[in-house]
Amino acid sequence: MNPVNYDIRHNNADVPVAEDTLRPGELESVRPLPRISIHAFCESEAMQRTMERLAADRRMNKVSMRVTNGEIEAAARTFSSTATPNLVILETHRDPSTLLSDLAPLAEVCDPSTRVIIIGRHNDIALYRDLMRNGISEYLVSPIKASDLMASISAIFVDPEAEPLGRSIAFIGAKGGVGSSTIAHNCAFGISSLFSTETILADLDLPFGTVNIDFDQDPAQGIAEAVFAPDRLDEVFLDRLLTKCSENLSILAAPSLLDRAYDFDRAAFQPLLELLQRSAPVAVLDVPHVWSDWTQAVLAEVDEVVITAVPDLANLRNTKNLLDALKKLRPNDKAPHLVLNQVGMAKRPEIDPTDFFEPLEIEPLAIIPFDVQLFGAASNSGRMISEIDAKSPVAETFSQLSHVLTGRSSARKAKRPGLGKFMEILKRK
Known part of the structure; x- marks a missing residue:
């Protein structure tokens, strides 16, 4: 600031x-x-x-x-x-x-x-x-x-009278492997398809991002070119970097390569975020599970933050720490949303959802059950949950998430x- x-x-x-x-x-x-x-x-x-x-x-x-x-x-x-x-x-x-x-x-x-x-x-x-x-x-x-x-x-x-700025929604996991990227990708797909709204999904996990796999794409360019060449960044250049996944959804894929060190300063993603706001009504940001200057800057700038967690003790601790940190970063904004994912995994000790939410003093935006067959089929085929089974309860949950996260004001x-x-x-x- x-x-x-x-x-x-x-x-x-x-x-x-x-x-x-x-x-x-x-x-x-x-x-x-x-x-x-x-x-x-x-x-x-x-x-x-x-x-x-x-x-x-x-x-x-x-x-x-x-x-x-x-x-x-x-x-x-x-x-x-x-x-x-x-x-x-x-x-x-x-x-x-x-x-x-x-x-x-x-x-x-x-x-x-x-x-x-x-x-x-x-x-x-x-x-x-x-x-x-x-x-x-x-x-x-x-x-x-x-x-x-x-x-x-x-x-x-x-x-x-000016064209309204796009809405930016950042997804971050309370711990690695909790399914934050899966939630982000399905919500981006839901927003673009349910409301016929131009949506850009940006994968900010440059070394290990999965947006290209989840949408069965292999783009030659993506977010790396935007971040490492900010002087070239404009609407025309961004359009060249985007990969069209459906009529209203475009992705800005991560290279997912380890050929360089991905060290960024605090403001590295700010020009891109500003351009995304001007370029589409909704920008969904898949933020990796790291805590650095640049991730804090991204989380401080966006309109909505969604934390994904699974019901165990480490996730409870990390979620509490994230909520406290984001309250300081965003003192005048409402609390982040919380999605509890992978609930009911067989043979895994879990904290009961009620006991998970009580110390956090926050109501969950969604509770998503563990469904290995549904999520596995979607992942292996490069498709979203609603494409695999549009009538499933999980698909309905993603629909509800899409509605909540795209609210507008006068x-x-x-x-x-x-x-x-x-x-x-x-x-x-």
Whole structure:
């Protein structure tokens, strides 16, 4: 995450603190913000803490953000000698009768394209209308939650008329061999076939990936070319790397070769993830069971995370650790989904599903029974479960998973104008 740079000269804690605990999934419908710059001026410690929560959210990864303790005068002094950012967030206690005129020094030094969000203490509809008419992008009444501020910023900078970004779903196993890849592949196939939705399945396990085997494909190119040549990565290049498996499903296969070391830095997969979001409504990511900088970055970025586990003690421990780690990586997102797989394997000691879920304090998204014949037949023929037996309970489970993981939300409010109109009006006075 981008660090927040503070320029703090004094403290003021006389503003009431908003309860800023987010409900699970409260920001689910908010899309990641583009590469913009934000400078916030805070009077109170409460607002500084809100800005910290805002900066820590994964949707702010591309945002360059600075927080300064101060009000209108501090903002005017700052921008008299430096360029203004894309967005100024200004907390103020000014009286509604003088606020508009008090903003004049700031208007004189701000670029016309700069957007401004004012956070005041007066719930005054007349003031709100005056500020909107004069080019302020938004007026919010303190105390304010980080989620409300995020939604306001998104409404300004994310075009509601633009083509929506694709949904990204990452699957990871709590332990090797739990069937996470099988779950991911069947869900990708289900999403593409049930909803006739263009879906891309990307195998991120470059040395040992199985997506090519599971779909009976042998592509000459795939994800390795995308990751090792990010400068060439665009829609045209991606289209050349994809292998069509069905009318609506394409795979980005792993090389599954040990001819090199697959060591990646934290941001290695970010250009690919961004391109996948622009290229298809749904991207399913088959993430290997490793814990590294790059897997943490991938899991922090995606819209949904699905953990697959089997009912034994090691999986219980690992699942608990994953849930705790992902809660820190994704503080404003709902908890990951959990699929309990291979339940009821003969002669294997198992933890009862109820006892497995109780210490995790999470409800399972699905419980899939062990069916060696069904899964073995699908694996050996390079086909999915629904192709082998569409009427089986397991096929119905994958159908339900596909429905849950592809939920959509409503569009956002329209944008508001920037500070340009405000400047023009003040100059005429």
